Amino acid sequence: MNYEKFFNEFIEESKNFFTEQVVETWLQKLKVKNIDGENVVLEAPNKFYKLWIEQNYLETLKKIFTEKFSITSNVIIKNANITLKRDNLKSDDSDKIANIVVKKETNLNKQYSFDNFVAGSSNQFAYTACLSVANGNFHTYNPLYIYGGVGLGKTHLLHAIGNKLLETKYKLKVLYIPSEQFTNEMITSIRKNKMEEFREKYRTIDILLFDDAQFLAGKERTTEEFFYTFNTLYDLQKQIVISCDKSPSELSHMEKRITSRFSWGLIVDIQPPSVEEKSAILLKIAELKNIKIDSNIAVYLAENLKTENNRELIGALIRLSAYSNFKNKQIDKDLICECLKKYLIEKNKIITIDDVLKEVTTYFNIKLHDLKSRKRTSSISYSRNIAIYILRKTLNLSLQEIGDIFGGRDHATILYSINKIENILKKDKELKYLIDTLIKNLYK
């Protein structure tokens, strides 16, 4: 294998994952020593480089080798036989290192910006609010609370705020922190008797970007510490941005005094993307990563991939691109089926009555027996009406056939249920989304 060519491609690809400075200072100085079925062996110029790269970039390097080069092996960094003492580092190297350390203090990942975020109706509100904070409009939305499912871009937006702010207001103290890291730091500080330092660090920030707040649930001591951090920053009119997988009112395992504070500012949600938005994301990522797909292919992927999660959507595209490089074939529908078969919706899957009933009872967490019964409590009859509506839409059963499933109801009762749902659907976007999702799940 031509290691030099491989290395050049690797450097090019790394630019999508790291800042120019990281690529230049650290990665360019590596050498590929060996690639076999199990390992990619890279050589670093000295021990210091080796340690730094291992501590900071190893996971991403593995990701690059897996996603871009389809090498799912270990990455081993060796150091060349020069033992270099720390003070032997050239001064320009230590300057660069110092620079990076400063960036590291913010925990910000340069990879995430507003430019490479695709805004659409599912995330428009969140996007606009974040952009406003990033443009320096603090206090208006304080705290800004963003919630939504996994892989929908919350972390991306938090980093984008920090990165954009620092472009112009570089003196601000910005800190991005996932709640789990906050917890770990706190535990270490308690252990080392350094709580004063910990508090000082968190209570002197100008912008706190707090990710995945749901992981505070059940951690009393951390929640309490976060509560005081929040209060101090809030009183000092510092900006707080919080992401979470649930709305404050759904955080039932968290103390009220915390969740009520989350609601003091602006709450915005991110919904799963529509087919149009998925296509736009795919085209944008393809453009950024130099992957050749046209809009027909993007729409085809958006319509047929099972996922509702942008991370998986992008992952599928990268996998497809690696596969197309490997096979030396251009990306078309055949190649998609070959490469992504298990991730595609099975259009010809035969749906049964039981599938529908199971989907509805699981979603609403009710018993099949109750769904079929004559019980008229509002939650049960609501779920029943939805089940009836979906049975009619997906299986095209007659009214009488549906009536028989639900304990011998007559066709007028069934028609009444269907009309009722159709009327609600005219105004209620959330119900439409729920029914679409339940139907989509049936085909997974």
Ligand code: ADP
């Ligand atoms: P979350 O924090 O909500 O779980 P992330 O922010 O980690 O999701 O997003 C997962 C991946 O998908 C990231 O690589 C992110 O850059 C990408 N992504 C998510 N939403 C978008 C979007 N609207 N436009 C571009 N990329 C996106």
Ligand code: MG
């Ligand atoms: Mg996240």
